[in-house]
Amino acid sequence: MARGLNRRQIGVTSAMIDSYGELIFQWSHNIQTRRGDPVRELDFEAISAQRHELGLSDGQIAERIGLSEIQVMYIRAMMERRRFNTTRFARLLELGGGKRFREERFMAHEDRFHYHDDALALRDAMTFDPARTRHYGEQGWWADGTLSGWLARHASERPEAPAIIQGGEVLNYAQLAARVDTLAGGLHGLGLGPGDVIAVQLPNLTEYLLSYLAIARLGAVMTTLYMPHREREFETLLGHSRARAIICLSDAGGFAAAECALNLDLPKLQSVIAVGAAAPGAVAFADLADGSPSADQMKLPCPVAADPFLLLYTSGTTASPKAVPHNSHTMLGNARLGVGEHLLGPDDILLSAPPFGHLFALYSFHMAMSAGAANLLLPSFTPPALAATIEAGGATVLLAAPAHMAACLGMGLFEAHDCSSLKLAILSGSAVREEMARAVAAKLPDCAITQLWGMTETQGGLYTRPGDGIEIAAASAGRPAPGAEARIAGDGELQVRGSMLFPGYFDNPDANKSAFTEDGWFRSGDLAAEDGEGNIAITGRIKDIINRGGVKYNPREIEDLLDSHPGIAQSAIVPMPDEVLGERACCFAVATDPGIDLESLCQYLLGHGIAKTKLPERLVLVDEMPLTPTRKIIKGRLSLPLED
Amino acid sequence: MEIDPEEAKQAVLEYCLRKGALAAGVADLGALERIAPPGHRPSDLMPKVKSVISLGVGGQTQGAWSVPAKAMGYFGSTETRAYTIAYGAAFFIESKYQKPSIYCPPDMDNEKGPRVPLQSLKLHAEVAGIGARSLAGDILLHPEFGYMYFASIFTELELPPDQPMAENPCPAPSCVSMYRQIGRTPCQKFCPVQCLSGHIDEAGKQAEMHYDMAACAEMSQQYEAVPAMLAEAMAAEDDQAREEALFDPDNKMLWYKMSVGSGGLLAQCFECMRVCPIATQSPMADPIRRAIAKTDA
Known part of the structure; x- marks a missing residue:
């Protein structure tokens, strides 16, 4: 094959290129300096004097430094090739038509789109079935909505509309957008960028939502920590998520969260951002939120709906936590479609009783952001605080767990406070007892009560609609959300799929193997029954099934009865191993009557028609149950004490 | 055949203007031969050359300035129009005066690489007095026509030379004012690759011009x-x-x-000219204003 000049032919060595290259490059036309205006003035002396600065030809350079012209040409070409940078063209793409280049505002292509390896690994986990992706796109279930896009739209269209209400202080959408923009710029200043995981452990404060929105604006990924999480959970979850930063309180009710995070041996955790008092070694949230150049000023690229933006850990009621990644398609698409189903609008005021660390609360926020509604914040749940916040803030929509409502009912708070502003209460987070739902409906006659079933993996999967009435809402979790499909398998398990479904657990192939059926449906682990009208009732958990010598039964019904016993505040029945029968039932209970015993409980159950084979065979009294943020009992953490 | 050099010059230059050139002039061949490096002198291309005629045509249409840079980079150049006129002028000289002529090839010297031209059309134009070097990387500017694209005709017809422009319109007063305030002129400030720098002296004249042509070329060529x-x-x-x-x-x-081409590689991105008051606001730089002036005349 023909080949051009090679350096051996013309006597050029690598050493010559290294030695003369820079000089030749500088003297050539590549770098030009002109002093005065000698050519126009035909000042030949000046032209001659500054010839090498004006740019010499290869022949002229050769003469000056004692190389041959062809050698100079070769070395110059090599230097031009080595220094050549193809990315400069990108600078042109946004210029012209009134836009001007500013070095300080320019962000190089490689910086703009740089992802860390961990961020790419998380993106790799966002794998969807191509046929279903196409279907969701064609149906409009997956669109371009992102939190930052929604925020920008509301700030532009309804800047004065309230976005966040906390303790009488109102932040409108324009103010919220400005603060988020600044905070996102601050986070960027810490070296955080698209795809980076940022953990948040905060109560339901304005700072939580600012953080979430700023993380979303940055294109980063939020992972949540519950407020009760301590060092062990920090280490496990921050390590597994490869979090690069955490935003937490400096003092979380006696727990020095920021200090705890700083002391962790997690090399990837580069920044600890403390809300509240200064924490040595931590970045002050206030500094980031107030003093940073904004994301828009820095022209940080906005995320798109396909970008992962949430990495949530399952509530861990049955096993070690699993990481659930979501992008805006799955999560915000589900919320957007839910707005219409729940009859929400921009004038609504949404209040979440659970903390934002739990997806049910984020569902409330996502819907509010989709609708441009207001978020009324309850920093920390107590029954009186919830009722007072509804009254003071004029909440129109309440999202609460059954335990939240039961507590308010028990304390008579719906009578003590004016809750007439409520038009909708969505109950979810744990099993809804029928009597409790009816009782709430009776106390809030102008408020539609609905029930929702969802998981971290699905967000709002099934729900009753406001027009269904209490008969359906008390007895079932309703019908699939738009874009969702549900089926009940032969063993009674509820299985779902659809546009809201997560793609699979992050970095947990074993969990993924068992989580999906061969035909792609997600195994919820919940037992369900359908009423013939399409409404699906959740009847228990597969893992809660007691298998007593081959006789399997769901303890949910027995737990409901025990919870109505006057001497029991809360109960949970779990299987205990048995050499003969395989499993027997053990009842854990928080007693209000210290004299309660197994015998009296069994008599009570028998009196209510429970079969003898389903009676608990051991009673363990505990001071309190381990609870999820939605006050669901974490049965996996109930450990059997040794037999007396 | 007796030829009056002055009359011939007038006839040739009028031909160029009639065919669409905005400005035309004759460069001093002796000066060119002294300034151009060996291998790039007019006589290296045409040994019996007696005169070098330079002509300039207008830059973009007025509307072009409002389009994004990436589009303007492709359609902004109008040099082919200049070459056409030069080609016609060479024929004109040969048919009218029977003197061998060429339109100077604008191409690169294909033995010396893609950024080395056979001849510097810029040098011809500057010596012919139809443009002066600016702080924008020595792009030639004209006080009346802004910036132009140039073409040259080499001929064995001897024509009296013109002089370079007496004054350099660059920097414009507004650019001097900006330089006094921030230390940079508009072209220096807004160059996307920051390839321009330099100084203006106390009298408001160019003191130094630095041009990182390599950086400029990285973007466009x-x-x-x-x-x-x-x-x-x-x-x-x-x-x-x-x-x-x-x-x-x-x-x-x-x-x-x-x-495919898509306009080929860019010659420049035009951002320095987009912000140049001489390029955009000189009386006849704007084709619309030129048309109005013609109509009024």
């Missing part, structure tokens, strides 16, 4: 990109890396430019 792409593909560790080296969006763009 990407001759090295394709071989670099091939080298990267050859050194790729696996199929995916090889595929990306050849077909990622940036590289596909380069293939497109090299194969």
